[in-house]
Amino acid sequence: MNLLVLGGTKNLGRHVVEAALxxxxxxxxxxxxxxxxxxFPGVRRLIGERAAPDVLAAGEWDGVIDLSGFLIRDVSLSAALLRDRCAHYTFMSSIAVYASKTARGMTDSAPLLPWPDGAPEDEFTMDLYGPSKVRCESLLNATFGERTAAVRSGFVVGPYNPDFGxxxxxxxxxxxxxxxxxxxQPIQYIDARDLADFLLRVTVxxxxxxxxxxxxxxTMTELADAWLAAAPGSRTVDWSPATDRFxxxxxxSNDxxxxxxxxxxxxxxxxxxPDAEIARDYLAWLQAGNIPPDPPH
Ligand SMILES: NC(=O)c1ccc[n+]([C@@H]2O[C@H](COP(=O)([O-])OP(=O)(O)OC[C@H]3O[C@@H](n4cnc5c(N)ncnc54)[C@H](OP(=O)(O)O)[C@@H]3O)[C@@H](O)[C@H]2O)c1
Known part of the structure; x- marks a missing residue:
């Protein structure tokens, strides 16, 4: 298929490009x-800014995978240009879209966050991350109908990605x-390769x-035990509050x-x-001399 990836060169996007190739x-x-x-030197590049995506005004695609959409302004520009020139538009969203942080077992159709009154529309802040993704999803649904899919994840783990680094x-x-x-603490996460494969599958x-x-x-304990079992030697978990990177x-209140x-x-x-495979592969990547990127926040 002929696919357009918006982004593709930093964290999760690298896995999407590798899987597609x-x-x-x-x-x-x-x-x-x-x-x-x-x-990806052999891959065609369109150079441009999300805020001025004129270069997207030509060409046709079987599918688009949007990994760099955060602001409603940016996503509305690409959606308008691509509406009649792509068969499907897959949007990388987030589990931060849900209105409740405490309800258990929320499905994909659980209520979403409202847009805060008076919030600025054209500057990104972490406070607006969830509401912004909600608005982008909504705009894409209105533009593409059944031809769009929002894919919502939280912690994304693996080579090139900061989570659990x-x-x-x-x-x-x-x-x-x-x-x-x-x-x-209940916890869910996903291997970046599994997420990349899913983004591709949904698009194709x-x-x-x-x-x-x-x-x-x-639970965090179960997860830590699974990761500890993947490494030789005897390591422990430090539950001290001062260490928090999660x-x-x-x-x-966020369970x-x-x-x-x-x-x-x-x-x-x-x-x-399985956890053991995720941890083992990530460990091998680090032992090969790679360094995890810092968390974005
Ligand atoms: N834990 C997680 O990582 C996590 C969890 C849930 C959801 N997500 C979502 O997953 C998506 C993937 O993030 P990622 O960083 O891994 O994606 P990525 O595709 O690996 O990297 C971001 C890409 O966007 C491009 N880009 C950044 N700013 C741009 C701009 N202003 N105009 C045009 N292109 C721009 C970057 O290239 P240039 O800098 O060269 O432009 C880069 O190729 C995001 O939408 C994020 O919200 C991530």
């Missing part, structure tokens, strides 16, 4: 040419797994969204965010590799 798709990447410009580093180079979350199969693209819920409240129902995504073909 491995599957034999013809690819075009749209980005500013700043992040890792040396990657400190755990991987500790396993590879010594030290304890820092985790200030409660031992019984033109499946309408939205989807909760997350793994099964386990940004999870300790009063349970619902990590007890999402992923059954619709699984039915649509989401494959989830």
């Amino acid at each position: 491995a599957a034999g798709h013809e690819l075009t990447l749209f980005n500013r040419g700043r992040t890792n410009p040396e990657l 400190n755990w991987g580093w500790a396993l590879a180079h010594g030290g304890s797994l820092e985790c200030a979350a409660r031992p019984e 199969e033109r499946s309408p969204g939205p989807y909760n693209a997350v793994g099964p819920t386990r 940004h999870l409240p300790h009063d349970g 619902g965010t990590f007890q999402l129902d992923n059954s619709r995504a699984v039915a649509a073909g989401l494959r989830l590799r």
Whole structure:
């Protein structure tokens, strides 16, 4: 297929591009040419800004995978240009879209966050991350109808990605797994390769969204035990609050965010590799001399 990827050169996007190339798709990447410009030298590039995507005004695609959409202004520009020139538009969204942070078992159709009164429309802040993704999804639904899918994930783990980077580093180079979350904190995450495969599948199969693209819920203790088992030697978990890189409240007020129902995504073909394989592969990547990027926030 002839696919257009908006982004594709930093974290998750690299896996999407690698998966698409491995599957034999013809690819075009749209980005500013700043992040890792040396990657994928044989792949066609359209250089441009999300805020001025004129270069997208020509060409036709079987599918678009949007990895760099945050602002409603930017997504509305690309949607208007691509509406009649792509068969399907897949949007990388987030589990931050849900109105409730405590309800358990939220499906993809659970209520979403409202747009805060008076919030600025054209500057990105982390406070507006969830509401912005909601607005982008809504705009795309209005533009593409059944020809769009929002794919919602939270922690994305693996090579080139920052999440759980400190755990991987500790396993590879010594030290304890820092985790200030409660031992019984529910947690869901996904391997970046599984997420990339799912984004590609949804696009190629033109499946309408939205989807909760997350793994099964386990406790932090269960997850840490699985990762510890993947590494030789005896490491431990440091539950001290001072170590927190997970940004999870300790009063349970965000527990619902990590007890999402992923059954619709699984039915649509989401494959989830086991924790042991995720940890082992990530460890091998770090032991080969790679360094995890810093978390964005
Ligand atoms: N934990 C997670 O990582 C996580 C969780 C849930 C959802 N998500 C979502 O996943 C998506 C993927 O993020 P990613 O960083 O991994 O994607 P990525 O595709 O690997 O990297 C971002 C890409 O966007 C391009 N870009 C950045 N700013 C741009 C601009 N103003 N105009 C044009 N292109 C621009 C960058 O290239 P240039 O710099 O060269 O332009 C780069 O190719 C995001 O939408 C994020 O919200 C991530």
